[in-house]
Amino acid sequence: MKAKNNSIRLPERLLISRSYTTSESNKTGSWRYLMPRYYEKTAPCSVACPAAEDIGRIQMLNTQGFFKEAWDTILVENPFPAVCGRICFHPCEKVCNRGRFDEAVSIRALERFVADTAQRYKLTSGIEPMAFTGKRIAVVGAGPAGLAAAHFLHLLGYDCHVFEALPEPGGILRWGLPRYRLPLAALQPEIERIRNSGVSIYCGQAVGRDFLHSAGETYGAVFMACGAQRMPLLRIPGEDLPGISEGLAFLCSVAQGGGPGFQGTAAVIGGGNTAVDVARCLRRLGARAMIIYRRRREDMPAFAEEIELALLEGVELLELYAPIRIEKEGNGLRLTLQQMKIGAMGADGRMRVVPDENRIRELTVDQVFKAIGFEAAEPWHVPEAGAVSHLKLRQAVLTQGANSVPVVYCGDPVTEIQSVVHAVASAKEGAMALHVLLTGGTAAVAETLAAAAVGPGGSLSMEAFLKGERLNRSSHVVAYEEINIDHFQYAPRMIQPRLLQAERVASFAEIDLKISAGMAIREAERCFNCGLCNQCDNCRLFCPDLAVRQEDSKRGRRIDYDYCKGCGICVVECPRNAMVLEEEQDS
Amino acid sequence: MVSGHVGCAGCGAAIAMRFFLQALGNQAIMVMPACCWSIIAGSYPMSSLRIPLIHTAFETGGAVASGVRAALDMKGDTQTTVVTWAGDGGTFDIGFQALSGAVERNEDFIYVCYDNEAYMNTGVQRSSSTPYGAWTTTTPGREWKRMRKKNIVEALVAHRIPYAATASIAYPQDLMAKVAKAKAIKGSRFLHIFASCPTGWRIPSELSVKIARMAVQTNIFPLYEVENGVKYTINLSPKGYLVREYFKLQGRFKHLSDQDLSEIQNMVNEDWNLLLRKAGLPQVQGEHM
Amino acid sequence: MKQVLEGSHAVAEAVRLAKVQVISAYPITPQTHIVERLSDYCADGTIKARFLRVESEHSALAVMIGAASTGMRTFTATSSQGLALMHELLHWSSGARLPIVMAEVNRALAPGWNIWADQTDSLSQRDTGWIQLYCETGQEVLDTTLLAFRLAEAVNLPVMVVLDAFFLSHTYEPVDIPSQAQVDEFLPPIIPRIQLDPANPCALNQLSPPNIYMEMRYQIHLVMQAALSELEKFEGDFERIFGRRYGAVEPFLCQDAEIILVTSGTITSTSRQFVLDQRAQGEKIGVLKVKLFRPFPVEAVRGYLKNARKVGVIDRNFSFGAGGIFAQEVRAALYGLARRPPVFGFIAGLGGRDVTLESLGEILTRLKTLKRPDPESIWIGLQEVQLAGPKS
Incomplete structure (x- = not known):
């Protein structure tokens, strides 16, 4: 029999739990109360570098093999990578966060590698200067400060005329640094590059004091970068005896190919780099060299590495001895030395030394070299007290007389530390300040320079000043604890290849040998790139919500806040702290 | 996998799925017994996955996959990979029978256990995967769990399956390499993926991956693989964090005393040495192992 | 062709004729003769199916769920305790709308252990959403099993073919075994309406919140009611081809x-x-x-x-x-x-x-x-x- 109830029809379509759309209509970004964002920060090395070189960025480019781009990135902050890559005292490496992990990155060696590579392939810088301002500026002195000032002023749109008393430009770089530290072949292209960029360098043209008053007829401003060549007096009896020379003059004659073979014993008085350079040159000329220093080795202003190398070369070091007189003895000189001892700590944080009772030592040598620091050769090389406007900056001084053009003083006479990179930093600050003065007036200088500061130490970035792509160099300096070291493997610092020890004193050949590109890349890979995005992609990879999207932009990715739940994994897993997690703003 | 899934902020299981699918590709059918992912994958009519997915009863991961595989075999489909994606409860506990049955038959599929060490979907109840020392809502206060975590990989290895491996969301390359390797093998393959749970472990969500990494680095969750039940390979030599560093970051362990932590360190050392022995490697001594 | 067959073998013959693709079962007296015969058929190639000898009834039905969700014609058989163990998945298979067919041999539930006829095992599964068809003879068992596949696949609900322990399962009777051609005419290959397919991915059996669960359940109710007329329709077809008809009652x-x-x-x-x-x-x-x-x-x-x-x-x-x-x-x-x-x-x-x-x-x-x-x-x-x- 038929069932009566046959009115119910079979539904045509199944109503089952079967998906037909994606979960993308759930905008899970509404859950978020913390918000990640990309926020690049500043690496400690860059802060420690007086020239504010963007070291993290440079190493990132090196890692990728973009050596030219790395070179350009240096040049915008420092026109002397081939020089500084050799002789800089690399404060960057002392603060390198990698140093807390295993060993600091060999930043200086990488800088030299980049510069040498650029020279080897005769690369030209891709940095575009600003539009010509129509103004011409005179630079007095073609040493590191003067040449750097011309470089920066050129970038800022000025026509520069550099006046140099000596027959060749370069100053201390050419005349004062031994070739085994800085070969002429490394220096020459740096100077040529500045010249070729459009800077006019007039050598053999000494400038007198009156130039400061007459310059206004031709120049919109004067840059004083005369350096410090005069040695202060020892203020001891006998310091004028024959056979006593100034260290710098000696180095200068060696640099010119002078310095005949010298078999005797020489004493070098002083503890700075010049003293060490003199002693090492003497060793190369065949002499026995002794450095006499009134404090301890660790107190010497000379770079520790240079002292180390000097001792390896057979230079002797007499610590805690102060010369009290020099007398003639036969064909030689007799030095009387006061034994010193450590006293109380001085206001500058260094230990004072005081005479150790009447302990005296006598020493007979064939020659004595004085190398106890330098000061400006002429009083007008330093700022005049009577200027109407006298703006003392960190590394430079800017003055303006009643009826004269602005005068900027930079380089050794006005910097606290006398080094090439400080000269560069001084020139940069002076150039920036002058530019602000000429375009916006004195009042704007401090604020504008502050905007270009990298970290709290006073290093200034020309790139930031020029409003480059990394205009906002964050004031947040990345600490070691902020690095996610889980993403780094231990790797030893590169070992700088050098001339064999026995060969070093045999010639003035450069001691540090070149490194291969592979070695440079490996070393650059050790860099944490603190605070910088190197596109490692961890943020995207680890996002549980697929809220970090790839896109065709410079960074290559963006956060999709429609879906980002604000978990913060991207921020923590960023190995280099290039992101930040912040409170969500109420909208 | 797409955005808009409802996993908690910082969900390790979501990260595990990302890496897994990235390595596996879309030519797959996924079987999903009850677990956190039953929710994360989306409610009707949405799905957060772009592969066919069948939600199934809690204890059926091994069996339903066997059925799917059988169906594909009947269709002559040799390209599609069948995957079971289960939590620790569905693997270590309620689903263990079906899993054991399936791998004993050497069913041709990949069984993935993403392990967040408790019943998280139901609100943090203890499972046999919950580690010694942990608080859960069913091991509260002084009743914190005093039993060791079941060694599921060894249980699977005892079945002499072609491939069994551990992996962690903190080691994507290792994880994805294992998925690729598993994909190429026929027969039963087992992946045990450590997937941290910020909600259940009482940890800040941003540390989710970091803590998973520490689990490996402490030897609490070593990365290794076993082929055919005999060939052991340890994939990563840990830097050797102490377990206390791992434990102190997690609220679920905050009640433990120094003495407890020392005992746990000893257990971890013992397990690590056991693994070294199986891998034919020399034993190590000392706290940092 | 008439043969003297056990009821269990009548089931197996129907499964063979239905060209089932995936079989899975776990042994339990008095269902064993069904799966033993099917094992023989699979082993000698008479049936071209995958037979999964699983570790429990629960898994047997889980295998069915996996295979049926991938578009297969599936079959399992159980009894008593085994059915009770399947209980959860009985609900699951109907909720998932899978056309699974099961032979269920009515056997008493323990304790005490009792392997003999009793209907409480299947009847206590009455709310699981399975269509249940009770058989009287060996012939009816064979015929009903064939009908079950047709009905299940038409309404997308699982069907249980129920036979008494021993009185039917182990009793030999003359049974007319139809030809394959006749069966093929009555029961064409399955056209699955639910299928896991990487080319057309979707999620099945997902979380279904209160705003939709009730409607899904209501459709199962409608389909169940429609099954009455569907069965009548298929019995018409069956009678035309095989000359036999049973009726809902x-x-x-x-x-x-x-x-x-x-x-x-x-x-x-x-x-x-x-x-x-x-x-x-x-x-x-x-x-x-x-x-x-x-x-x-x-x-x-x-x-x-x-x-x-x-x-x-x-x-x-x-x-x-x-x-x-x-x-x-x-x-x-x-x-x-x-x-x-x-x-x-x-x-x-x-x-x-x-x-x-x-x-x-x-x-x-x-x-x-x-x-x-x-x-x-x-x-x-x-x-x-x-x-x-x-x-x-």
Whole structure:
């Protein structure tokens, strides 16, 4: 029999739990109360570098093999990578966060590698200067400060005329640094590059004091970068005896190919780099060299590495001895030395030394070299007290007389530390300040320079000043604890290849040998790139919500806040702290 | 996998799925017994996955996959990979029978256990995967769990399956390499993926991956693989964090005393040495192992 | 072609003819002869199917769920404890709308251990959403199994073919085994409406919140109701090809019957003989066999029973605290009628005890003497038991 109830029809379509759309209509970004964002920060090395070189960025480019781009990135902050890559005292490496992990990155060696590579392939810088301002500026002195000032002023749109008393430009770089530290072949292209960029360098043209008053007829401003060549007096009896020379003059004659073979014993008085350079040159000329220093080795202003190398070369070091007189003895000189001892700590944080009772030592040598620091050769090389406007900056001084053009003083006479990179930093600050003065007036200088500061130490970035792509160099300096070291493997610092020890004193050949590109890349890979995005992609990879999207932009990715739940994994897993997690703003 | 899934902020299981699918590709059918992912994958009519997915009863991961595989075999489909994606409860506990049955038959599929060490979907109840020392809502206060975590990989290895491996969301390359390797093998393959749970472990969500990494680095969750039940390979030599560093970051362990932590360190050392022995490697001594 | 077959083998023959693609089962007496025969067929290539010998009934049904969700025609068989273990997945398979077919051999539930006929195992699964078809003979078992596939795949619900332990599963009877061509005509290959397919990915059985769960359940209800007419339609096809028809319910001499016994399974056969015997003695008595238990054929039951003076339902099952399960269903079916016969519930043959002509005689006597039904079921053939051992 038929069932009566046959009115119910079979539904045509199944109503089952079967998906037909994606979960993308759930905008899970509404859950978020913390918000990640990309926020690049500043690496400690860059802060420690007086020239504010963007070291993290440079190493990132090196890692990728973009050596030219790395070179350009240096040049915008420092026109002397081939020089500084050799002789800089690399404060960057002392603060390198990698140093807390295993060993600091060999930043200086990488800088030299980049510069040498650029020279080897005769690369030209891709940095575009600003539009010509129509103004011409005179630079007095073609040493590191003067040449750097011309470089920066050129970038800022000025026509520069550099006046140099000596027959060749370069100053201390050419005349004062031994070739085994800085070969002429490394220096020459740096100077040529500045010249070729459009800077006019007039050598053999000494400038007198009156130039400061007459310059206004031709120049919109004067840059004083005369350096410090005069040695202060020892203020001891006998310091004028024959056979006593100034260290710098000696180095200068060696640099010119002078310095005949010298078999005797020489004493070098002083503890700075010049003293060490003199002693090492003497060793190369065949002499026995002794450095006499009134404090301890660790107190010497000379770079520790240079002292180390000097001792390896057979230079002797007499610590805690102060010369009290020099007398003639036969064909030689007799030095009387006061034994010193450590006293109380001085206001500058260094230990004072005081005479150790009447302990005296006598020493007979064939020659004595004085190398106890330098000061400006002429009083007008330093700022005049009577200027109407006298703006003392960190590394430079800017003055303006009643009826004269602005005068900027930079380089050794006005910097606290006398080094090439400080000269560069001084020139940069002076150039920036002058530019602000000429375009916006004195009042704007401090604020504008502050905007270009990298970290709290006073290093200034020309790139930031020029409003480059990394205009906002964050004031947040990345600490070691902020690095996610889980993403780094231990790797030893590169070992700088050098001339064999026995060969070093045999010639003035450069001691540090070149490194291969592979070695440079490996070393650059050790860099944490603190605070910088190197596109490692961890943020995207680890996002549980697929809220970090790839896109065709410079960074290559963006956060999709429609879906980002604000978990913060991207921020923590960023190995280099290039992101930040912040409170969500109420909208 | 797409955005808009409802996993908690910082969900390790979501990260595990990302890496897994990235390595596996879309030519797959996924079987999903009850677990956190039953929710994360989306409610009707949405799905957060772009592969066919069948939600199934809690204890059926091994069996339903066997059925799917059988169906594909009947269709002559040799390209599609069948995957079971289960939590620790569905693997270590309620689903263990079906899993054991399936791998004993050497069913041709990949069984993935993403392990967040408790019943998280139901609100943090203890499972046999919950580690010694942990608080859960069913091991509260002084009743914190005093039993060791079941060694599921060894249980699977005892079945002499072609491939069994551990992996962690903190080691994507290792994880994805294992998925690729598993994909190429026929027969039963087992992946045990450590997937941290910020909600259940009482940890800040941003540390989710970091803590998973520490689990490996402490030897609490070593990365290794076993082929055919005999060939052991340890994939990563840990830097050797102490377990206390791992434990102190997690609220679920905050009640433990120094003495407890020392005992746990000893257990971890013992397990690590056991693994070294199986891998034919020399034993190590000392706290940092 | 007629052969003398066990009921179990009748199931196996139907499964072979249905060209099932995936089989999975776990052994339990008295289902074993079904799966052993199927194993033989798979082993010798008679059936081209994957047979998964799993580690439990639960997994057997889980395998079905996986295979059916991937578009396969699937079959499993179980009994008693095994069915009880499957309980969760019985709900799952109907909720997932999978056309799984299962042979279920009615066996008593433990404890104590009892392997003999009893319907409580399958009837206690009445709310799981499975269509249930109860069989009386070996031939009916074979035919019903074929019908089950057709019906399951049409309505996308699982179907249970139920047969009594031993009385049917292990009893040899002549069975007409149809040709493959006939079966192919009746049962074409499955056209799956649910299929896991990497080319068309979707998620199945997902979280279904309150805003949609009820509608999904309502559709299952509608489909269950539609299954009544679908079954009728397919029985028409079946009769055309094979010349046999059963019906959701099958009346035997009910037309003028004053007393109608309602039966299911093998008790029906005994009842047919009893009715013939009683008719010979002038009793106006008939039997209504209920074949389709879910969906319950309310209108058909009403149609046959409404004019009877008394209805006696014989249940080889029991719902503790209530009564015989068929009796409850029959009472509920008649409830809406203005005039309806009293329904008397009898419990007989639990745990495989024989329901003999004498048992039926006792039932008829009770039916004739009792004026109105007691809410209590009447247990037939209970014996006095001498208790020994502990006092508690």
